[in-house]
Amino acid sequence: MSVRNDLPAISSACDNCRFSESLAPQVAARPGLSGVLPLQDGRDAFAARVLLADAAERTLDVQYYIWHNDLSGTLLLEALRRAADRGVRVRLLLDDNNTFGLDGMLAALDSHPHIDVRLFNAFSNRRWRWLGFLTDFSRLNRRMHNKSFTVDAHVTIVGGRNIGDEYFGASGETLFIDLDVLAVGAVVADVARDFERYWTSASAVPLSTVLPTAAADGLAACAANAVDVGRRDEARAYLQAIKELPIVEDLLMRRLPYTWAPTRMISDDPAKGVAHEKQRNLVLRKLQEVLGALQRELYLISPYFVPTKRGTAFFAQHARAGLQVKILTNSLEATDVVAVHAGYMKRRKALLRAGVQLFELRRTAPQRKRLLRMRGSSGTGSSGSSLHSKTFSLDRERVFIGSFNFDQRSARLNTEMGFLIESAELAVASADAFEAQIPDGAYQVRLQNGRLQWVERNDGVDTVHRSEPGTTLWQRALVRLISWLPIEWLL
Secondary structure, eight states: OOOOOOSOOGGGSSTTOOHHHHHHHHHHTSTTOEEEEEEOSHHHHHHHHHHHHHHOSSEEEEEESOBOSSHHHHHHHHHHHHHHHTTOEEEEEEEGGGOTTOHHHHHHHHTSTTEEEEEESOOSOSSOTHHHHHHSHHHHTOOBOOOEEEETTTEEEEESOOBSGGGTTOOSSEEEEOOEEEEEEHHHHHHHHHHHHHHTSTTEEEGGGTSOOOOTTHHHHHHHHHHHHHHSHHHHHHHHHHHTSHHHHHHHTTOOOOEEEOEEEEEOOGGGGGTOOOGGGSHHHHHHHHHTTOOSEEEEEOSSOOOHHHHHHHHHHHHHTTOEEEEEEEOTTTOSOHHHHHHHHTTHHHHHHTTOEEEEEOSSOTTGGGTTOSSOOOOOOOSEEEEOOOEEEETTTEEEEESOOSSHIIIIISBOEEEEEOOHHHHHHHHHHHHHHHHHHEEEEEEETTEEEEEEEETTEEEEESSOTTOOHHHHHHHHHHHTSSOGGGO
């Protein structure tokens, strides 16, 4: 039994024409280059994953930090199961910090002869996980934040999105503004090799070592649950909206508008999960080398921005040297992690004094639906937004898109990955989108007579706030209190 997803299979789009084979001429004509396509809209990102899973012929290697047991999470797990039923080898590697409530479903999937599930830095106590932090904090505090979805080692999706309704425009509540890249060509082999080293790392343990064998009817129960979810009104409405997206037909007709460019995959050594990594193998070290070569401007987007004293000095040095440095992060009203905002807020004045321009995303804004869009997209009807995209544009020549936040967790504790794309086209589009859209969708933070101000622009009219807008006195007091605690290394 399989849930009807209402999306046509890619394999049926042309007779005797396999998806991976259809890519071969384009890739062969551009040796050493990768074709990349930013997936800025959440619904596009969901459609791409489902359609590519349905197109898989040999392998599906899937790696995520969060996988929610909701509408989109259920439908994507069902897509993996459908692929396995066709004989595709499916490997699912999940960070165990966010699998609570999924044990039964994962055990059932793992019982499939063509599906293997592994957990990164697994908890031994499945019910009372917090007990593990008391006895094994140094290991369990380190998580796998990587996100990749690789099909037949020919096409991959890498970026900032986890698996869940808020990432794919399927929730009526908060929408995470996020960014992935669909890629074909040379870089896909690098992603496939990177998945292999994570899959075989000491931190990735087979699910069977921490969970009992699933019941004999486990797979049937998963299929029945997927059918039930797929029949709900919200699922039907969501899938109908997905079906009407231009990207669906573009994928089916093999006419995605790739940008072909030298693309470098950057990732942490999985040994970082047990604190055995070498500094030269860290994403942070590689990004420092890239940022150190800046000549003119940096547009940086990071939902969790905790630069620390050292990072503040780095950005301030570049700004004082005449470089244009613009940074977008979440405002206090938009963030989903208050403690991170506490780590950021105490660095604002130093950054502003040096000439760094700071912008903080508004939870709701007139231009929210198209914020950070390089091209047109469908938008959603969510009631508020929170930034989750991690990207930066350098000198309008290169762009980085990945899972790396400019905070201490990404730098020192969690494993991360992303693409550095040598494309002026994408870098210019990213910078232009920042210039055109951010002023109307974010507060610009300014320093006036030693005090912070938040400037809100609506239809060309500026409103100046003298305290963090959209928040209460108690919220601001709590964040101030947290900022005094010696926990910056954890943020």
